[in-house]
Amino acid sequence: MAVENQCCCTQTNEAELYPELEKIIAEHQGKPEDLIMVLHKAQNLFGYLPRKVQEMVAEGLGVSLNEVYGVITFYAFFSTVPKGRHSVKVCLGTACYVRGGQRVIEKIKKELSLKVGGTTEDRRYSLDVVRCIGACGLSPAILVNDDVYGRVKITKLAEILERYE
Amino acid sequence: MIKATINKIEVEVTEGTTILEAAKKLHLNIPTLCQHPDLTPEGSCGICAVEVEGFPALKRACMTPLEQGWKVNTNTARVRNARKEIVELILSDHDTDCLTCIKNGKCELQNLAAALGIRTFEYPQAGKKKEIDTSSLAIIRDPNKCILCGRCIQVCSKIQTVNALTLSQRGYDTVITTVFGEGMGNSACVNCGQCTVYCPVGALYEKSQVEEVWEALNNPDQHVVVQEAPAIRAMLGEEFGMEPGSLVAGKMHAALRRLKFDAVFDTNFTADLTILEEGTEVVERIKAGKNLPVITSCSPGWIKFMETFYPDLRDYVSTAKSPQQMFGPLSKTYYAELKGISPEKVVSVSIMPCTAKKFEAQRPEMKASGYQDVDYVLTTRELARMLKEAGIDLKEMPDEPADDPLGEYTGAATIFGATGGVMEAALRSAYFLVTGRELENIDILPVRGMAGIKEAEVDVDGLKLKVAVAHGLGNARKLLDKVSDQLTKEGKSEYHFIEIMACPGGCVGGGGQPWGSDMARRARRGETLYEEDKSLPLRRSHENPSVKAIYEKYLGHPYSDKSHHLLHTHYYKRSTLDGKVLLEE
Numbered sequence: 135m136a137v138e139n140q141c142c143c144t145q146t147n148e149a150e151l152y153p154e155l156e157k158i159i160a161e162h163q164g165k166p167e168d169l170i171m172v173l174h175k176a177q178n179l180f181g182y183l184p185r186k187v188q189e190m191v192a193e194g195l196g197v198s199l200n201e202v203y204g205v206i207t208f209y210a211f212f213s214t215v216p217k218g219r220h221s222v223k224v225c226l227g228t229a230c231y232v233r234g235g236q237r238v239i240e241k242i243k244k245e246l247s248l249k250v251g252g253t254t255e256d257r258r259y260s261l262d263v264v265r266c267i268g269a270c271g272l273s274p275a276i277l278v279n280d281d282v283y284g285r286v287k288i289t290k291l292a293e294i295l296e297r298y299e
Numbered sequence: 300m301i302k303a304t305i306n307k308i309e310v311e312v313t314e315g316t317t318i319l320e321a322a323k324k325l326h327l328n329i330p331t332l333c334q335h336p337d338l339t340p341e342g343s344c345g346i347c348a349v350e351v352e353g354f355p356a357l358k359r360a361c362m363t364p365l366e367q368g369w370k371v372n373t374n375t376a377r378v379r380n381a382r383k384e385i386v387e388l389i390l391s392d393h394d395t396d397c398l399t400c401i402k403n404g405k406c407e408l409q410n411l412a413a414a415l416g417i418r419t420f421e422y423p424q425a426g427k428k429k430e431i432d433t434s435s436l437a438i439i440r441d442p443n444k445c446i447l448c449g450r451c452i453q454v455c456s457k458i459q460t461v462n463a464l465t466l467s468q469r470g471y472d473t474v475i476t477t478v479f480g481e482g483m484g485n486s487a488c489v490n491c492g493q494c495t496v497y498c499p500v501g502a503l504y505e506k507s508q509v510e511e512v513w514e515a516l517n518n519p520d521q522h523v524v525v526q527e528a529p530a531i532r533a534m535l536g537e538e539f540g541m542e543p544g545s546l547v548a549g550k551m552h553a554a555l556r557r558l559k560f561d562a563v564f565d566t567n568f569t570a571d572l573t574i575l576e577e578g579t580e581v582v583e584r585i586k587a588g589k590n591l592p593v594i595t596s597c598s599p600g601w602i603k604f605m606e607t608f609y610p611d612l613r614d615y616v617s618t619a620k621s622p623q624q625m626f627g628p629l630s631k632t633y634y635a636e637l638k639g640i641s642p643e644k645v646v647s648v649s650i651m652p653c654t655a656k657k658f659e660a661q662r663p664e665m666k667a668s669g670y671q672d673v674d675y676v677l678t679t680r681e682l683a684r685m686l687k688e689a690g691i692d693l694k695e696m697p698d699e700p701a702d703d704p705l706g707e708y709t710g711a712a713t714i715f716g717a718t719g720g721v722m723e724a725a726l727r728s729a730y731f732l733v734t735g736r737e738l739e740n741i742d743i744l745p746v747r748g749m750a751g752i753k754e755a756e757v758d759v760d761g762l763k764l765k766v767a768v769a770h771g772l773g774n775a776r777k778l779l780d781k782v783s784d785q786l787t788k789e790g791k792s793e794y795h796f797i798e799i800m801a802c803p804g805g806c807v808g809g810g811g812q813p814w815g816s817d818m819a820r821r822a823r824r825g826e827t828l829y830e831e832d833k834s835l836p837l838r839r840s841h842e843n844p845s846v847k848a849i850y851e852k853y854l855g856h857p858y859s860d861k862s863h864h865l866l867h868t869h870y871y872k873r874s875t876l877d878g879k880v881l882l883e884e
Contacts, residue, residue, distance in 0.1 A: 185479065189876060198462035199876060203478045207467040 159194035227266030333448035407499035434482030491600035492654030492810015530716030538683035549698025567708030574840035599659035600801030627672025652809035678811025710832030717825035718805035
């Protein structure tokens with residue numbers, strides 16, 4: 135995972151986060167059934183789940199690293215690559231899909247030159263697909279961080295994204 | 300009791316019996332693909348779909364218990380169409396180069412497609428090529444053949460508790476892979492090869508060295524010698540249509556001679572030698588009361604497992620090399636000297652029921668002769684392929700003995716191939732080594748059989764030896780957790796001597812056994828070895844005349860300096876993450 139080493143400032147930050155992770159793991163020591171909960175907390179802490187975090191969680195909870203890896207790759211929620219400062223989530227639930235969600239994705243991919251699941255080189259944005267955010271009446275909808283944008287027009291996308299530094 | 304009908308035929312079974320098992324009682328075969336008699340059904344493929352009257356959806360026969368009054372139909376148009384549909388969908392994402400596939404003729408998917416009358420590819424081939432994993436020294440994994448049945452994962456995680464394989468991703472992108480997709484050679488995989496035994500298709504198989512062996516055999520400047528593990532003589536016949544459990548020791552020697560090996564020896568000889576070395580170590584350590592229990596070291600899958608998951612037990616594992624690795628250096632020193640051949644001309648080949656032996660032979664420390672001690676390791680399956688390619692029908696071979704001086708063996712050696720055999724062989728000789736008298740009743744029945752963990756107490760002249768035997772790494776884990784616990788808490792264990800084999804059933808259940816086997820067949824092969832033991836004139840390793848001769852002429856005595864150099868080894872600590880050797884702090 136070359137991306138992990140790109141930015142020295144995040145490296146320093148990451149190192150500082152490990153004691154916090156150890157605390158989280160300690161609360162769930164030897165409890166394999168808490169795996170998803172712990173991964174959730176770890177991802178909130180780090181923004182993603184680097185290999186070292188996976189290894190520590192596996193050891194602490196007493197599950198095999200393979201099981202951790204299987205769970206992380208199964209759920210779209212978990213990411214093994216660092217996320218951008220702003221998370222852009224495009225809804226592809228049935229309503230949003232029917233009303234042009236796919237075109238919204240294509241436009242963002244082109245605008246930011248990244249793939250679904252990816253992060254821009256400056257780590258400003260990352261892009262993901264979600265299935266229904268409960269805003270079907272506003273379809274097609276996107277979510278930037280915690281802000282919902284409904285009835286999104288392709289021509290307005292650049293303007294929305296610009297608001298997030 | 301449950302009464303129901305299957306295809307209008309009445310059937311009565313005990314509660315909990317699945318539809319699949321109930322149908323078997325009526326001699327009715329419901330096709331299966333992911334199901335295997337040794338494993339817990341997971342119902343991942345859906346091939347065994349049947350109709351139960353009154354239920355709108357089809358049910359999976361492998362995991363649905365039959366219920367009172369059910370009317371089951373296994374052969375309606377709807378059922379047949381559903382099965383065909385499933386196979387057609389699997390084929391749309393399966394490399395169908397069957398003619399050049401390793402499993403050609405032995406593939407469960409191929410058999411199923413034939414049985415269900417699949418004549419066309421209904422769906423276009425996806426054709427997305429995935430990378431073949433060749434990172435392991437023992438096992439190749441071809442995801443293009445994988446049908447995601449999950450048998451390999453189940454055997455690796457539940458039976459062997461190694462957890463090298465996992466399902467990754469989701470939906471159409473789902474793959475079976477190793478952690479971080481880094482390959483089996485960079486994982487905790489111990490090379491036991493049980494995944495290759497349970498894979499129904501050609502997605503997991505041994506890394507072949509057949510071509511290298513052909514080349515050596517065709518090279519007039521090389522002197523190619525061969526050894527065969529005890530278990531081979533109880534399983535090779537199956538590859539040639541013989542009854543499971545046929546003993547083919549003599550035919551195997553004859554067939555190898557016809558393949559033009561320069562000398563046909565037998566691993567059983569070094570199995571007897573192992574008993575002298577390991578038995579002496581056991582006796583010395585029991586006398587000194589140090590580092591007990593002694594744990595056996597013959598199974599290379601177990602050794603890597605121990606190095607990875609139980610490195611603290613390293614000092615308890617016997618330093619005696621496995622019979623394969625005792626044979627290797629002796630073929631290039633003792634034999635080469637006797638024969639007056641330069642050791643660099645000797646090519647040492649072994650035939651093993653095992654995939655981990657390939658890894659063991661290539662361990663960097665296995666160079667006691669100054670050369671790689673064992674050059675090539677072939678599985679039972681690879682030898683069968685060579686014999687067939689050479690047009691040699693094992694069934695029709697005469698019975699021939701192995702060559703001297705590395706071919707003579709006793710009954711104690713031949714039972715090495717079954718779980719409990721090494722223990723039994725060691726006890727027969729340990730008794731002699733301690734008391735100077737022969738053990739009268741040499742059939743030590745409590746350590747025989749397929750129970751996962753076996754225990755026995757043996758009286759050696761008033762000294763009560765507590766022994767235990769485990770086979771299958773999951774069982775080994777249970778036993779070792781107990782031993783580790785005793786050692787930590789009490790400073791000593793209740794056991795004096797423990798035998799561990801990586802594979803369920805011992806070597807007769809090894810990762811290199813013929814395809815299409817199950818536990819019952821493993822047990823049958825084990826019985827064959829005990830029958831051979833009973834039929835042999837000598838049944839104690841220390842009585843083997845060739846073993847006596849090698850000590851007189853070459854090694855001196857068991858545990859001598861020369862033995863130590865050639866026949867003993869040491870162990871490492873390995874990472875649970877990638878299986879690589881860790882440097883000691």
